Amino acid sequence: DAGVTQSPTHLIKTRGQQVTLRCSPKSGHDTVSWYQQALGQGPQFIFQYYEEEERQRGNFPDRFSGHQFPNYSSELNVNALLLGDSALYLCASSPGTGAGGQYFGPGTRLTVT
Amino acid sequence: GESVGLHLPTLSVQEGDNSIINCAYSNSASDYFIWYKQESGKGPQFIIDIRSNMDKRQGQRVTVLLNKTVKHLSLQIAATQPGDSAVYFCAETRDYNQGGKLIFGQGTELSVKP
Numbered sequence: 001d002a003g004v005t006q007s008p009t010h011l012i013k014t015r016g017q018q019v020t021l022r023c024s025p026k027s028g029h030d031t032v033s034w035y036q037q038a039l040g041q042g043p044q045f046i047f048q049y050y051e052e053e054e055r056q057r058g059n060f061p062d063r064f065s066g067h068q069f070p071n072y073s074s075e076l077n078v079n080a081l082l083l084g085d086s087a088l089y090l091c092a093s094s095p096g097t098g099a100g101g102q103y104f105g106p107g108t109r110l111t112v113t
Numbered sequence: 114g115e116s117v118g119l120h121l122p123t124l125s126v127q128e129g130d131n132s133i134i135n136c137a138y139s140n141s142a143s144d145y146f147i148w149y150k151q152e153s154g155k156g157p158q159f160i161i162d163i164r165s166n167m168d169k170r171q172g173q174r175v176t177v178l179l180n181k182t183v184k185h186l187s188l189q190i191a192a193t194q195p196g197d198s199a200v201y202f203c204a205e206t207r208d209y210n211q212g213g214k215l216i217f218g219q220g221t222e223l224s225v226k227p
Binding site for chain 1: 147149202204215218220
């Protein structure tokens with residue numbers, strides 16, 4: 001049973017560029033949440049997708065956007081990258097209803113230069 | 114605002130000893146509290162959760178205690194092993210069974226000495 005997978009593992013971008021990160025949820029899960037984890041900090045909630053719509057959103061600017069596809073996979077897009085966007089981006093999946101618990105992927109390490 | 118914080122940023126223990134990692138939270142409306150373990154280069158790994166109407170829950174070598182009076186959460190690891198070395202985060206959430214957002218603390222780094 002595959003867990004949560006994310007791609008790419010690492011990437012380096014330049015200030016002002018745009019980036020797309022991808023996530024495939026754990027089998028049987030239909031809800032995907034995205035978190036940003038700065039070095040030495042706990043993850044911070046960005047947003048959550050369920051039934052292809054954004055269901056919850058954290059305190060992140062509109063430069064951060066996402067999408068969920070019919071197969072429940074998801075993308076995180078960040079526009080106009082800033083140096084401060086450098087972080088580990090984590091995807092977590094969970095069942096939309098019923099038993100709780102969010103399961104995390106290994107993350108994508110984004111470096112903005 | 115909402116926050117979950119940890120009392121100790123680092124903890125060093127001898128192999129075989131018991132470890133206790135503490136956490137304070139401020140949101141009384143949370144319905145679940147969860148402990149995650151994060152090893153270097155990996156995503157957080159679920160350890161154990163506890164519902165807000167409980168005060169203790171045990172798993173394999175781990176016990177979580179919840180004191181709602183003082184808004185305090187702790188994770189006890191019995192017979193700590195080198196493989197337990199990692200950063201431990203507590204998190205709180207509402208609407209746990211609907212995949213509610215997790216609010217994490219800063220983390221405690223556990224180092225196990227052989």
